[in-house]
Amino acid sequence: MRIHFLTGDDSWIVPFVDRMVKQAKVAGHETQRIAHHDDLVPGDLLFILGYLRVLPDECLDLHDHNLVVHESDLPKGRGFSPMSWQIAEDRREIPFCLFEAVPEVDAGPVYSRRTLHLDGTELHHEWRELQGLLTERMVLDFIEQYPDVEATPQKGESTFYERRTHEHDEIDIDQPFRSAFHDIRVCNPKEYPAWFEYEGRKFKVSVEPWEEE
Secondary structure (H helix, E strand, O other): OEEEEEOOOOOOOHHHHHHHHHHHHHOOOEEEEEOOHHHOOOEEEEEEOOOOOOOOHHHHOOEEEEEEEEOOOOOOOEEOOHHHHHHHOOOOEEEEEEEEOOOOOOOOOEEEEEEEEOOOOOOHHHHHHHHHHHHHHHHHHHHHHOOOOOOEOOOOOOOEEOOOOHHHHEOOOOOOHHHHHHHHHHOEOOOEOEEEEEOOEEEEEOOOOOOOO
16 A cells, blocks of 8 residues: 655654554555655555644545544544643543544544553653554554454534643642642643743743652
């Protein structure tokens, strides 16, 4: 098959996608990672992973299937950064869906569902690693099973997560630290750290695991 991965060069998931590309090649498929939808070429499967731009409808016509992995129990949790929003709520069972992309956001039929189990202490780089590994497993399983796959339409009332901004990374220093800890876990301490304001000054906050010597 001709399998393409649409992933922006600046996405956190690039190392995982590059590994998927290699494994798909080992399995005998013609495959590559593409960084912008303007560079898409026709193929059989397109996996859209970590790509934040909206695809024009004509791009969806280039492949037999356009597939996305989304970290929520669709149709609940459509939209932006579902994993981050749920971790901030201290949810420890994170549903993953692999579904068909359609013009309406996150509304396509679902091929597979998995659950990521967290213990509630994973920091940003740790839960990202787990997210990438489960995404990789779902994608490779789909490729291996295709075309013996079947999609199920989404059912039920939908909800929508808004796009996270710098303001969402602010922590309330008057709340118990247990609650603030989960807000800190969501943040990347280098690129978008948690922060708070006190006496007219702004401060960054990060935590690190205690490593026993």
